[in-house]
Structure formats: structure tokens, C-alpha cells
Amino acid sequence: MLISGYGKLPANITSEEVYGTAVVVVIVDLQFGTIVKAECSAVTEITKEFVAGLLVGYNLNDGLDELINRFNTSYYGQAKKAMITSLKMIFAKYEELMSGGGVLET
Numbered sequence: 480m481l482i483s484g485y486g487k488l489p490a491n492i493t494s495e496e497v498y499g500t501a502v503v504v505v506i507v508d509l510q511f512g513t514i515v516k517a518e519c520s521a522v523t524e525i526t527k528e529f530v531a532g533l534l535v536g537y538n539l540n541d542g543l544d545e546l547i548n549r550f551n552t553s554y555y556g557q558a559k560k561a562m563i564t565s566l567k568m569i570f571a572k573y574e575e576l577m578s579g580g581g582v583l584e585t
Contacts, residue, residue: 480506480507480509480576481504481505481506481507482504482505482506482507482569482572482573482576483502483503483504483505483565483568483569484502484503484504484564484565484566484567484568484569484572485500485501485502485503485564485565485568486500486501486503486558486560486561486562486563486564486565486568487500487501487561487564488500488501488557488558488561489557489558489560489561492557492558493522494520494521494522494557494558497520497522500520500561501519501520501558501561501562501564501565502519502520502565503517503518503519503520503530503534503562503565503566503569504517504518504519505517505518505534505569507539507573509576509577511538511540512538512539512540512541512573512577513536513537513538513539514534514535514536514537514538514539515535516531516535517530517531517534517535518531519531519562519565521556521558526556529554530554530562533546533549533550533553533554534546537549539570539573543566543567543570546566546570547563547566547567550562550563550566551563
């Protein structure tokens, strides 16, 4: 399942000038709840790779706190708040899907 989240970037940073909004997209194996692929809107490849490294392998069934902790303790880019907002949106969508609130056909 592909799930995306968005967050408002701070003004006057390059990502905001290029993208306007932070976007984080994950592909989740719904059988296990594991993020198997991730991508974000970032200007540099190293940031994209770093964010993907924080996300891939994470099990959303473990909750949101540990994932946010990963960002708080290792991501010190200007877009941190926007990335965390994106993750909160992804997690909320995941929970909705898993609780039967979303359209999920097998």
C-alpha cells in the first residue's frame, strides 16, 4: 500500500522554494505493517537517502513515538518539523486503513 503525508516547510529554505511542501511517501507491507520503501521531497540526494534509511524497515504496528524519536535524535535539517508532520499523517492514514475506516480490498 502506498501512503503519503505532507507538511508545511519553513519559509526561505531551498526545499520550500523548490517544492513548496514536504512530501513523504512510503510503501507499506500491510501483512506485517513494515515500511518497505520510502521517499521524500528533498533537494539533496543525501537527505532523501537518509530519510529513507530512517523509515525503511520500521514497523508501523510499533506505534508512532519511536519513529518520531528517530527523527528527533538524528535529523537536524530545517525541514524536521515538516517531515514529522508528514509522518503523523502517514501513521494516521495507516491506522485508519487497518481499523477498516479506509477502503481496503484484497
